[in-house]
Amino acid sequence: MNNIDGLDSWDGDRDQSVVLSEELRSRLAPPLKIGNFSVHSRVLQAPLSGVTDLVFRRLVRRYAPDSMTYTEMVQASGVHHARSLKKIMDVDPAERPVSIQLFDCRPDFLAEAAEMAVAQEADTIDINMGCPVNKITKNGGGSSLLRDPETAEAIVKTVVDAVHVPVTVKTRIGWDENEITILDFAQRMQDAGAAMITIHARTRSQGYKGAAQWEWIRKVKQQLTIPVIANGDITSIASAVACLEATEADGVMCSRATLGNPFLVGEIDYFLKTGKLKPKPTIAERLICAKEHLQSLYDYKGKRGIYQARKHMTWYAKGFPGSSELRGKLCRVDSVEEGHALIDSALASLA
Ligand SMILES: Cc1cc2nc3c(=O)[nH]c(=O)nc-3n(C[C@H](O)[C@H](O)[C@H](O)COP(=O)(O)O)c2cc1C
Structure with a gap:
């Protein structure tokens, strides 16, 4: 690591x-x-x-x-x-x-x-x-x-x-x-x-x-x-x-x-x-979690929460085509709406 x-x-x-x-x-x-x-x-x-x-x-x-x-x-x-x-x-x-x-x-x-x-x-x-x-x-x-x-x-x-x-x-x-x-x-x-x-x-x-x-x-x-x-x-x-x-x-x-x-x-x-495995969360489930994380950080900390959520979102957005480009955008996000829109379009391209 x-x-x-x-x-x-x-x-x-x-x-x-x-x-x-x-x-x-x-x-x-x-x-x-x-x-x-x-x-x-x-x-x-x-x-x-x-x-x-x-x-x-x-x-x-x-x-x-x-x-x-x-x-x-x-x-x-x-x-x-x-x-x-x-x-x-x-x-x-x-x-x-x-x-x-x-x-x-x-x-x-x-x-x-x-x-x-x-x-x-x-x-x-x-x-x-x-x-x-x-x-x-x-x-x-x-x-x-x-x-x-x-x-x-x-x-x-x-x-x-x-x-x-x-x-x-x-x-x-x-x-x-x-x-x-x-x-x-x-x-x-x-x-x-x-x-x-x-x-x-x-x-x-x-x-x-x-x-x-x-x-x-x-x-x-x-x-x-x-x-x-x-x-x-x-x-x-x-x-x-x-x-x-x-x-x-x-x-x-x-x-x-x-x-x-x-x-x-x-x-x-x-x-x-x-002794059993839980099903691993799919990429889509991880990205949906990233959206929730962003929203919750904003609700809890206001604007500072958005800045803190940037790094979290880049950690969720890994391991699929286009994820590196998405991370580049997520680390500059300035509002919940902007973050959600970026993740929604990634979700749409996965479907
Ligand atoms: C970003 C970051 C923040 C950390 N903050 C703390 C902390 O507040 N208190 C603490 O005891 N250890 C802290 N650590 C150390 C971790 O809890 C852990 O001991 C260390 O990362 C080793 O485990 P790992 O190899 O699984 O990451 C931090 C590590 C990182 C990377």
Whole structure:
């Protein structure tokens, strides 16, 4: 998969031949227990900044009613200084289970934001300890906490003391190839009170490039007693099954492969529960979803929603004759009507 774009084509071809072993089905049949909270799905929708807003999560929820979704990450110090909830912490009462993800390096600010997130009905609080972006790491947040495990421990302990919902951590395997510290770090997070850990199996210096190194997830899983969620390169049912078998993780989290593809989490969840494939959405169904996504973003965010919908629409519009030309037009769309007209004419040419 290339950097931070969606898939170039839909990666479902291998799914036709994937088989769910009885061993895997029965291992994953019980609910995922995150502390005192149960989730009836082993497939999670990752937090994706600029993507997993209320509108996107509603679409994911439609196809994956049991799965946990995550908000975009929210800066705790921003919440502190504004003394108010951020719009990205909006949660629809109908969309649970949902986790609100926070980032920062100050335990007190994180505890304060966590309390506000719980008032928003967050089922769990997730702390981001994996973001590689310089703006975040130079302030001591995201993946820089891998290099400051004492602060990471203090964060988990302080937030656990502040809220009654489970506190979880999402991180990477280490800072770079010479500093893969996840075994020690994950143990510290568990000992500090984290109820689950999600591991994006790349180093900070890998960014989003190169293969996810799932073997580290297996090592962590062998060591911890809390649930371990595997993240990185889950692009299809086949890759989810391969990852769950290779790592023995308690679940998988889908990320970039859900861009323009809010169906994926539900497809994997259904397969892990039944061993059967849901029919893949057709190109026309994807494009109809793109129209709905555009309309809903406009309804929720106004004009800003149109600008944000541009990238989403280009992610949906893939894999058919003329799709590249359509994407070129969709990324300049200025109104719902214009976007709908472009997609309608593509739909007409497919028919
Ligand atoms: C556009 C984009 C935004 C992201 N935003 C977040 C975020 O807010 N919080 C977070 O923990 N990870 C974030 N991530 C990382 C993903 O959740 C995930 O860990 C990573 O993409 C690896 O999974 P993949 O190989 O399946 O894409 C983001 C990734 C991308 C590409």
